[in-house]
Amino acid sequence: METRALGDTGQESTVLTFGSIALNWLEQAGANQLVELVLDHGVNHFDVAPTYGDAELKLGPKLRQYREEVFLGCKTQEREYEGAARKIDRSLNRLGIDTIDLYQIHGLEYEEELDTITADGGALDAIREAKDDGKIDHIGLTSHGDPELILDAIDRIDDLETVMFPLNPVVAGKDGDEYDYEAVLERCEAEGIGTLGIKAFAKGSWPPTDELAEADRPYANWYEPVDTPEGIRERFDFAAAQGLDTVVSPGDPKLVAMVLDAASRSEGMDEARQRALIEEARHDDSPVPEQLHH
Amino acid sequence: MDGVPETVTAALADRQVEGQVCLEAGAGVGNTTAGLLAAGAKRVYAVTNDADHAATVRERVGDGNADRLVVIEADLRATPLGTGSVDLVTAHGLCNVLPPADLDAVAAELARVAKPGGRLVVDDYAVPPTDGAVNRLFALENAAARVVDGRPALTFYPVAVLAAVFADHGWTVEHRKTLLDPVPWTEAHLDAHADVVRGYADELPDVIGEPLAAIAADLVSAIGSERTGTMYSLAFRLVDV
């Protein structure tokens, strides 16, 4: 599988990162098999979080067996020193390892959170301390909602080395600053910051729960995923063509094999096709009056 | 201002727009007008022969651009623009709604209003593959148009034909690129085409009009959406003939 430099971290990540949340839905034996399958496809970058149920625990055994082959990203939703310091140790414990390669401030949503994180006694103090102690190698950030906030974070966190954010044709086709992840990509490219894409396989929101109860959804994802081999290949190729360093696999284990296959066989996507996907998505809920053309 | 489609951005990407006097030939709902203004055009003449389109463009992109946007309701075969007055002409999705006779007259008029050495960007659809289901809807649209107007509603010109028609009036191709491959004909596009059929159907006696409109509706639901064909962009430069 193709590898790309993860910003200036020195890490060469496969263009597919394994979203280890998928392990949470499996028994240990199944989890072990899935990790073996992922490694068989050459994937060398895994991502996990303490909030993903038992994912850390289930990843542990195979991670320890293949520790040298895996670049591991983990995350924290804590915003203050105490909480973050505790979560780092807890994750190390649950994973059964000594060092997390990439530790990410998870799900940044509001400017005030950024204030807290960067202030004295904020989460960053704990993360930097852990870095000095050799518990962490690199510092990253994830945000699902606001490209401008990511740009602010890049301004305010000098030692930020990676960012993770949503990217798919639906997002790429939306106008307005709240969807301008292209600006984030350009900025990261200019500053040597690594980029990880999430929601590459999102088709749309689930129907409202009164139409489809949460318990009746066929996939574990937070969104309704694309779930055909062609659809998955197209979404992977699109995301990888946007200039992301790596694309995170979806959170449902049923989809992982298809995504591994797509990433292994990917041959890129030309611009005319990328535009076709964006145009298609854009017209799904276009604010522009009825039109005959593109 | 609403967003500029990727097709327009891609077509204009390597053209000098900033500071240029532009003519948007066939303004439609204003996508390209918006793109030209966003790219820093000095002035945009947005020309359409459809009063509703003119109003839509004014409403959509007029705000804050009063000094740069001039929406003109006119026929592109004879515009009120001065000879040699325009740096850059754009025709995005225009040619497919021009029957061959009009296409030639429009190419001549665009050459008249352009400055010597002026540029032209023509974006349009290649002939859709024959197995494309959308062809059935387009054929119905053309049949209805011929009955009502005595001319087709849609003509998809092969790139070479389009280039030859413009070449006759001094336009030489600088380069060509593919804007869309495949073209995503979404439900919204198909609905818009079915609306055109309904428009013609309304002009006809019910006994013909009603089944025509019904066939259009059936086709739209049968097709749903389809990806087929390509959209191309031709960049021309005006040379002395």
Ligand SMILES: C[S@@+](CC[C@H](N)C(=O)[O-])C[C@H]1O[C@@H](n2cnc3c(N)ncnc32)[C@H](O)[C@@H]1O
């Ligand atoms: C499909 S729309 C073009 C879309 C537009 N260029 C855009 O970027 O949104 C075609 C436009 O050309 C106009 N048109 C067609 N034939 C014309 C003619 N002979 N003279 C002037 N306008 C014409 C139509 O009224 C319509 O506004």
